[in-house]
Amino acid sequence: MRFHAWATVAVVALGLWLPLSRHDWAVLALAIGAVWTAEMLNTALETLVNLVSPDYHPLAGRVKDIAAGAVLLMGIAAAAVGLLILGPPLWAAVQQWW
Numbered sequence: 001m002r003f004h005a006w007a008t009v010a011v012v013a014l015g016l017w018l019p020l021s022r023h024d025w026a027v028l029a030l031a032i033g034a035v036w037t038a039e040m041l042n043t044a045l046e047t048l049v050n051l052v053s054p055d056y057h058p059l060a061g062r063v064k065d066i067a068a069g070a071v072l073l074m075g076i077a078a079a080a081v082g083l084l085i086l087g088p089p090l091w092a093a094v095q096q097w098w
C-alpha cells in the first residue's frame with residue numbers, strides 16, 4: 001500500500017510536470033485506479049481468508065497467492081502504461097537539458 005502511494009505521487013507529479021494530453025491522463029487515472037482496486041481486493045480477500053481459515057489450509061494459501069498474483073499482474077501492466085505514456089515526454093525533457 002505504501003509503495004503504491006509513493007508510486008501514485010511520483011506518477012502524478014511527473015504527469016503535472018510533463019506535457020500530457022487529456023487522453024494520457026485518462027489512461028494514467030485508469031491504471032492508477034486499477035492498481036489500487038486490485039490492492040484493496042487483495043487486502044479484503046486476505047482479511048476474509050484469515051477470518052474463515054485462521055489455521056493452515058492449502059486452499060487458504062492458494063486464495064492468498066492468486067490474489068497477490070493479481071496485484072502483481074496489475075502492477076506490471078500499470079508500469080508498462082506508465083512507461084509508454086511518461087517515457088517519451090520524459091526522454092524528450094532529458095534530451096533538452098543535455
Ligand SMILES: Nc1ncnc2c1ncn2[C@@H]1O[C@H](COP(=O)(O)OP(=O)(O)OP(=O)(O)O)[C@@H](O)[C@H]1O
Pocket residue numbers: 046053054055056057058059060061062064065068
Ligand atoms: N491460512 C493459511 N493457510 C495456508 N497458507 C497460508 C495461510 N495464510 C497465509 N498462507 C501463505 O503465506 C503467504 C503469506 O500470507 P500473508 O497472510 O502474510 O499474506 P501477505 O500477502 O504476505 O500479506 P501482506 O499483504 O499483509 O504482506 C500466502 O501467500 C500463502 O501462501
